Amino acid sequence: MPKFAETIFQIMKKFFLSTTVLAIIACLLWATPFTAIKIGLKYTTPLQFAGLRFFLSGLIILPFIKDFRVKVKEASKRWRFVLWVALLQTTFLYGLFYTGISYVPGALGAMLIGAQPLFAAIMAHIMLRNDKMSWQKVFAILLGLSGVCIISLGRADFVFTTTIPIGVGILLLNNIVGSTGNVIVSRDAKNMPPRVLASFSMIIGGAMLLLFSIPIEHPNWTAVHPGEYYISLGWLAMVSALAITIWFGLLGREGVKVSNLNTWKFIIPIFGACLSWLVLPNENPDTISLIGMFVIACSLLLVNFLNRRAQKAQVRLSSMASH
Template sequence: MQRLLKNKWSVVAIAVFCSLLWGSAFPLLKISYEEFQIGSEDVIAKIVFAGLRFLLAGLIVLGFLMISNIKQLFITKKQLMILLVLGIVQTALQYFFFYNGLANVTGMQGAILNSSGTFFTVLLAHYFYVNDKMTIQKAIGLLAGFGGIIIANWGQGFSYQFTFTGEGFMILSGVTSAVATIMAKELAKGIHPFAITGWQFTLGAIVLLIIGLPQLGENAIVFTTFGWGLFIYSALLSSVAFALWYSLLKYNPAGEITMYKFIVPVSGSILSTLFIPGENITPAILFALALVALGIIIVNMRPQNQKEWSRE
């Protein structure tokens, strides 16, 4: 497995595969809201729906780890607390903002706004790591990326429109994703990537369900046969993508891997136009996607002699 995760071409294939999976999440969730008859203003239903999804995703990963490498499944009390904090930030908090924000923007907007997490990570790394400071190259990448985000949301018709529970929540999802990335890199050392994924999904999902289930209204979530299919796919999407991604990060430089995240907004936008009625790619969206993709590539291009994130 380790050899596969270090082979150049398999690394590229896995990184692209993960990015495509994440891109499919945007139209998937928009369609799921309609299929499960979840109201656009029903915050609690979305919290419970996210909790159920990530509980299943976490159990899938932990189940696979139990079969393949059961020793890595067990964690210490200290590691449990670390993973609980990571689960609260990366699963509970991030996906609270993501699920509720996506309900109030288009799938294409969501895919592009979500890419802000990559750029916020670069900003945080500047303050947190001594050898990952801001450079002219990174500044150009950030300007391109945030410029694309601005154009995608407010450059069409040059009209300014911003809702805190829509665009605001999606940006906050990006911020929490960036914080969680730094936390996972710094705090979860020595823990198997699959264990990180499985435990933080499971623990974060339990937090969401503890908050949401007591407040869930009757028939707030209506399960159908097609809905079950969407639900299972969404859980598999998260468990497979995150487990593989953390595994890649363990054996490869972060910059070389994260570069492929430019595929997420591109595939998310394209898939949204294919599966969500009424969503079309406009020239402004195409320009925005190009800027965001370029920004992600630029900020993740590192000189060969530069070490990965270090606080020393």
């Protein structure tokens, strides 16, 4: 390969493997499942569908694990950690999500799920020494959350029902569980390959969801569904396999903070709205959604500015210490 072409290749490789680009790719993937979830839930119960989705996701990753036997042996020594991640990041997280979302209107559910970066920052502040909140970071996160609220309220009517307090409580607990799982992966998964952790945790977590669905939902295991169901299930399984592997890898990177990484999740509703405008015939851009997107963009720019300023300050301190 010519030297110029090799240089271009290395630049492109560095760009596409950067934390920012990979975080955006993961969030783009997470923005696509909503329609597929709606299709799947027409034919199966929530916990059964979620269990099948993540069990298949874990199986999809298995063939891509290099030195499989060696990695399995290493992972088996940390089975408690893998089980803990499986419970937090799959079983409890998605069990609470699928349950809570059924109790609240779509707009309110979107806002509560959109608050995940705020909860991630709080849990990181409590559990990690090197990821403390500042008033500037809190302002940036609240700014992003306000953008999510603007988009959500602009896309659906809010109708109060008696089940809303139950749903709100479940979804808030969902945010706490998911944020705690993110912190634990960031703190304790440094020496575990992301594919191994993602695969084993989703297989175990998915199996537990399937087991829980039996006494709670009494699902029908013998029913044959239309093709759209299996297409939706396959797409969701592939999305989870890729997105969660990427996310676990980013959480394990040196210097990546849980609070900063999770702010990228604010772009999920932006991607979701854009996909709706592209795919659904009755969906078109509206002023409220565009305002919400602009607010989220300002939030992300502010977070990145704060990150760069903190990195420069750290470099200056290191330089002064070395002299």
